[in-house]
Amino acid sequence: MSALVIKNLNCFYQENKQKNHILKNLDLELQDNEIVCLLGESGCGKTTLLRAVSGLQNNIHGDITINGNRVNGESINLAPEQRKVGLIFQDYALFPHLSVFDNIAFSLQKMGKEAKRERVEKVLALVQLSEFSERFPHQLSGGQQQRIAIARALAYQPELMLLDEPFSNLDQHVRFKLIKEIRLLLKKHAMSALFVTHSKEEGFAFADKIALMRAGKIIQIGAPQQLYSQPSSRYVADFMGTSNYIDVQVAADNQLLSDFGQLINDSAVKHPLGSSLQLLLRPEQIAINIAVEGVGAIVDVDFLGAFQQFTVNFKGKLYVVKQNNLQEGYQIGDRVNLSIINHDFVLFND
Ligand SMILES: Nc1ncnc2c1ncn2[C@@H]1O[C@H](COP(=O)(O)OP(=O)(O)OP(=O)(O)O)[C@@H](O)[C@H]1O
Numbered sequence: 248m249s250a251l252v253i254k255n256l257n258c259f260y261q262e263n264k265q266k267n268h269i270l271k272n273l274d275l276e277l278q279d280n281e282i283v284c285l286l287g288e289s290g291c292g293k294t295t296l297l298r299a300v301s302g303l304q305n306n307i308h309g310d311i312t313i314n315g316n317r318v319n320g321e322s323i324n325l326a327p328e329q330r331k332v333g334l335i336f337q338d339y340a341l342f343p344h345l346s347v348f349d350n351i352a353f354s355l356q357k358m359g360k361e362a363k364r365e366r367v368e369k370v371l372a373l374v375q376l377s378e379f380s381e382r383f384p385h386q387l388s389g390g391q392q393q394r395i396a397i398a399r400a401l402a403y404q405p406e407l408m409l410l411d412e413p414f415s416n417l418d419q420h421v422r423f424k425l426i427k428e429i430r431l432l433l434k435k436h437a438m439s440a441l442f443v444t445h446s447k448e449e450g451f452a453f454a455d456k457i458a459l460m461r462a463g464k465i466i467q468i469g470a471p472q473q474l475y476s477q478p479s480s481r482y483v484a485d486f487m488g489t490s491n492y493i494d495v496q497v498a499a500d501n502q503l504l505s506d507f508g509q510l511i512n513d514s515a516v517k518h519p520l521g522s523s524l525q526l527l528l529r530p531e532q533i534a535i536n537i538a539v540e541g542v543g544a545i546v547d548v549d550f551l552g553a554f555q556q557f558t559v560n561f562k563g564k565l566y567v568v569k570q571n572n573l574q575e576g577y578q579i580g581d582r583v584n585l586s587i588i589n590h591d592f593v594l595f596n597d
Pocket of ligand 1: 260261262267269287288289290291292293294295296445
């Protein structure tokens with residue numbers, strides 16, 4: 248069974264007698280035990296979509312089904328607490344006047360005292376904060392507060408976790424440690440999750456799949472690697488990482504002509520002979536070599552820890568090139584040659 252199925256979802260905000268169409272005929276499916284990241288630039292509708300799933304959003308039209316149960320429609324609109332979803336927000340949303348124990352126990356009011364204590368202790372152990380149960384939120388670090396918010400959501404034993412930018416208030420080191428920890432926890436408990444972020448690095452680290460949104464629509468969904476190496480449009484390509492584009496012409500089934508000479512693809516390119524296209528080249532798909540008579544020249548060098556990044560002027564165009572083996576002595580002004588490393592070509596005709 249799918250953990251979540253969304254069909255033809257539309258959402259509007261009414262503002263000054265004007266109706267703004269925010270989510271547009273949106274479809275999305277999450278498999279059981281799958282973590283999907285909603286990624287996209289600010290304002291594209293990520294939070295609105297998460298709120299629609301949680302039941303916090305008005306003015307929505309379309310079908311939302313969570314673990315086989317329809318949660319909205321003409322005659323149904325389940326309240327957030329009836330949807331069996333766990334919500335985790337950026338600002339932790341802990342009650343400041345309640346201890347850690349009481350914050351977690353808050354959503355378990357219908358349980359008996361002993362069962363409640365057992366449940367709270369169990370989730371505190373899961374997030375490795377058992378000894379903090381008597382503390383108050385202000386006595387915890389940001390990372391610890393977020394772990395408590397996660398424990399509180401887990402205590403409720405939701406069928407689906409919804410996370411809205413949960414890691415963005417944390418510094419880099421804590422953030423990626425927590426991301427790995429929470430991912431393992433969700434996987435261990437076979438829990439599905441929908442996770443909102445505008446950081447692709449967080450999406451890469453946390454999710455099984457990335458759903459890239461643009462202006463209220465999902466424009467591509469797939470494994471992070473797929474969106475990076477086989478983007479469906481230039482927008483996706485540019486969002487997922489640094490892109491170079493070169494003009495090419497289709498000379499034969501698997502042959503292209505370019506400033507880099509003749510290029511051979513492993514398989515036939517799906518464009519007619521003679522078409523003028525743009526070939527996407529990631530910085531690591533271009534090789535750089537110092538050559539006294541080189542056609543290109545280095546115009547910038549960035550040292551980025553594990554690799555170096557060069558900007559190269561090659562036949563009047565600038566290319567960004569990444570080199571993993573650190574090259575001593577490559578300097579601005581050096582003459583170089585560029586060549587394209589064999590890979591499966593991605594071509595666009597716009
Ligand atoms: N309560 C509201 N009333 C009117 N318009 C709203 C309201 N909330 C959000 N919007 C608008 O809806 C659009 C989508 O907002 P949403 O918060 O879903 O985007 P987002 O992708 O989560 O952005 P961010 O990454 O900045 O959080 C934006 O244009 C926003 O201005």
